[in-house]
Amino acid sequence: MNEIPERTRLLRNLRDAGCDKAIIQKYFQLKEEGRRQEQYRLLSMHRASLLDKLHVSQQMIDCLDYLIFSMKKEQMQSK
Numbered sequence: 001m002n003e004i005p006e007r008t009r010l011l012r013n014l015r016d017a018g019c020d021k022a023i024i025q026k027y028f029q030l031k032e033e034g035r036r037q038e039q040y041r042l043l044s045m046h047r048a049s050l051l052d053k054l055h056v057s058q059q060m061i062d063c064l065d066y067l068i069f070s071m072k073k074e075q076m077q078s079k
Contacts (some may be wrong), residue, residue: 019046 004012007028014024020045023046 017046018050 009026010031010048011024019027023042026042029038030036030042
């Protein structure tokens with residue numbers, strides 16, 4: 001059976017989660033040092049950063065939705 005090594009699985013998961021090289025290196029350094037709480041903190045900080053970006057994107061989408069709605073409403077009123 002071709003099982004993927006743990007380090008490879010972790011690396012793939014961190015990359016898929018959008019972690020950059022610095023975060024990945026820090027994660028593995030903390031893992032080697034057995035500093036689990038700091039690993040949690042590092043991942044939580046990255047998660048918070050992604051969530052902030054998501055909120056900003058959602059605000060942009062809301063602005064576009066309002067603009068589209070306004071344009072359609074204006075078009076309907078001119079008919």
